[in-house]
Amino acid sequence: MAPSDTIIDAQSVQSAHASEKQAGSPPKEKGDIALGLANELDAGYELSPALERRVLRKIDFILLPLISCTAVLSFLDKVSNNFANNYGLSVALGMRGDQFSWSASIFYFAFLVWQPAVSYMTQHFPLGKVVAVNCVGWGLMVLGQGFVKNYAGFLVLRFFQGLFEACVLPTFQMMCSIWWTREEQSLRTAFWFNSLSGVLSGLFAYAIGQWHVQPGFKLYQYLYITYGSFTCGWGIMLFFALPDSPVTAWFLNHEERLAAVARVSRNQTGMINREFKREQAIEALLDFKTWYYVFFAFVSNIVNGGLNAFSTVLIKGFGFSEFFHSSSENVLCITAAESRVACTTFLLSSLTDEFHPGALDTTLLSMPHGFISTAVNIVIGLFISYTLNNRLFYMSAIILIPIAGTAIQFALFGGARGPRLLGYYLTGAYNSPYVMLLALIASNTAGTTKKVVVSGMVWVSYCVGNIVGPFFFRDEDKPLYRMGVGMMLGSFALQAFLSLGFRGYLMWLNKQKDREADAVRDQEEDNAAHAFADLTDKQNKSFRYTY
Numbered sequence: 001m002a003p004s005d006t007i008i009d010a011q012s013v014q015s016a017h018a019s020e021k022q023a024g025s026p027p028k029e030k031g032d033i034a035l036g037l038a039n040e041l042d043a044g045y046e047l048s049p050a051l052e053r054r055v056l057r058k059i060d061f062i063l064l065p066l067i068s069c070t071a072v073l074s075f076l077d078k079v080s081n082n083f084a085n086n087y088g089l090s091v092a093l094g095m096r097g098d099q100f101s102w103s104a105s106i107f108y109f110a111f112l113v114w115q116p117a118v119s120y121m122t123q124h125f126p127l128g129k130v131v132a133v134n135c136v137g138w139g140l141m142v143l144g145q146g147f148v149k150n151y152a153g154f155l156v157l158r159f160f161q162g163l164f165e166a167c168v169l170p171t172f173q174m175m176c177s178i179w180w181t182r183e184e185q186s187l188r189t190a191f192w193f194n195s196l197s198g199v200l201s202g203l204f205a206y207a208i209g210q211w212h213v214q215p216g217f218k219l220y221q222y223l224y225i226t227y228g229s230f231t232c233g234w235g236i237m238l239f240f241a242l243p244d245s246p247v248t249a250w251f252l253n254h255e256e257r258l259a260a261v262a263r264v265s266r267n268q269t270g271m272i273n274r275e276f277k278r279e280q281a282i283e284a285l286l287d288f289k290t291w292y293y294v295f296f297a298f299v300s301n302i303v304n305g306g307l308n309a310f311s312t313v314l315i316k317g318f319g320f321s322e323f324f325h326s327s328s329e330n331v332l333c334i335t336a337a338e339s340r341v342a343c344t345t346f347l348l349s350s351l352t353d354e355f356h357p358g359a360l361d362t363t364l365l366s367m368p369h370g371f372i373s374t375a376v377n378i379v380i381g382l383f384i385s386y387t388l389n390n391r392l393f394y395m396s397a398i399i400l401i402p403i404a405g406t407a408i409q410f411a412l413f414g415g416a417r418g419p420r421l422l423g424y425y426l427t428g429a430y431n432s433p434y435v436m437l438l439a440l441i442a443s444n445t446a447g448t449t450k451k452v453v454v455s456g457m458v459w460v461s462y463c464v465g466n467i468v469g470p471f472f473f474r475d476e477d478k479p480l481y482r483m484g485v486g487m488m489l490g491s492f493a494l495q496a497f498l499s500l501g502f503r504g505y506l507m508w509l510n511k512q513k514d515r516e517a518d519a520v521r522d523q524e525e526d527n528a529a530h531a532f533a534d535l536t537d538k539q540n541k542s543f544r545y546t547y
Contacts, residue, residue, distance in 0.1 A: 305469025
């Protein structure tokens with residue numbers, strides 16, 4: 001499509017809206033949902049810094065907590081089987097061999113097959129309502145897992161849980177692109193993507209592990225019943241509290257909605273256009289960037305799938321469980337660092353009467369891993385917020401932390417517990433590159449149809465990686481899981497290489513756009529409506545990629 005054609009298309013949409021207003025009828029839903037407000041912006045609107053700060057403050061203090069807490073619940077419910085297994089799930093349901101791996105992977109099979117429906121929903125339905133309804137749905141599935149009595153029934157519930165949860169992260173990725181500027185997206189993505197969930201999952205599981213088990217119940221059932229009940233209630237609240245877009249946000253007045261639209265117009269990515277455009281879908285499929293995103297998502301989420309399912313089992317393999325319940329002679333044989341960790345955990349775990357050997361210990365020991373993950377995500381998000389075109393450099397640099405951690409584990413198989421546990425904790429930074437990738441996609445993909453197609457493909461790849469990951473942790477490799485740790489090391493090294501290579505590619509694309517802009521400088525309109533004309537990043541000559 002030529003630049004002049006896209007300008008005519010944007011102007012025709014504006015004219016249609018104007019004629020409908022003159023006729024006294026409500027405007028039909030044509031073009032971007034923010035196009036009506038964009039027309040007001042072009043009528044001499046000026047955004048004051050004070051108003052922009054006020055709007056950003058409202059968005060950050062109202063919308064961001066709603067998104068972040070929902071993402072945390074999604075993660076807690078998704079990995080609940082990890083901690084439930086630690087409390088006797090496999091034994092209670094009679095799982096054998098790779099059956100637990102399948103119970104982890106079937107969630108992502110559902111996530112995968114439902115992505116076309118998710119892409120349709122994010123483009124055609126109000127985003128806030130989509131999240132709320134699905135939140136109640138997956139909460140009911142988690143609640144049901146607390147009462148199911150056989151492995152087959154558990155698999156069915158996990159599958160449908162995956163269907164309902166499939167919409168959450170893609171929807172939040174879309175919301176990130178329509179609420180925040182490109183400079184702000186990385187830090188906000190770091191907050192909502194698994195915000196503190198790695199810490200809270202261990203903390204909540206430990207607290208539940210101390211409950212007194214009533215006759216007829218197992219400890220793992222309490223985990224599912226508690227999580228599922230809370231998620232259902234949260235979903236009902238979201239239906240009324242989570243806004244669909246800045247255009248209709250309940251906490252913004254008309255002036256603030258104009259300011260919110262003016263802010264994101266600088267992104268040149270638009271908000272949401274309800275019309276599916278075939279040419280944008282084709283462009284997404286033929287764009288090299290799309291396939292880079294897909295491959296990177298797969299490589300990084302192999303690790304995610306393995307650790308989400310086997311982190312507590314991996315910690316048990318370090319030998320701490322045996323140590324906690326060993327004799328005093330054995331206590332004298334370990335290092336001072338190990339003694340401090342072990343004695344503290346043993347004292348805490350001994351407070352409960354319902355104690356499963358090693359279960360509460362490994363639950364507590366998993367928490368620093370989540371803390372490191374959250375801290376690294378926020379720190380790297382801050383760096384990227386203030387240095388927009390260094391994000392891929394930081395992505396490649398931050399992956400050196402989990403590389404070091406995995407190398408320590410790989411080199412010390414069967415060795416001292418303390419250093420191996422430290423190596424595991426360092427791998428907590430493993431998901432930072434993927435979090436930054438989501439922000440990169442939101443910043444560098446324009447055109448609603450193209451955004452939903454690219455997002456759908458990336459989340460399909462996310463599912464495939466999470467499906468494959470648990471099978472690297474083979475039952476016959478217990479307790480060291482050499483193949484799983486080796487897979488992690490290879491994945492981290494490949495991510496570092498991919499990040500640096502893609503940075504060079506995006507820089508080259510920007511130089512190409514600069515050359516083209518010099519040739520057709522007078523043909524582009526530079527106004528707010530142009531930013532919401534639903535042009536793709538390739539069609540929009542004013543668009544520049546962040547790297």
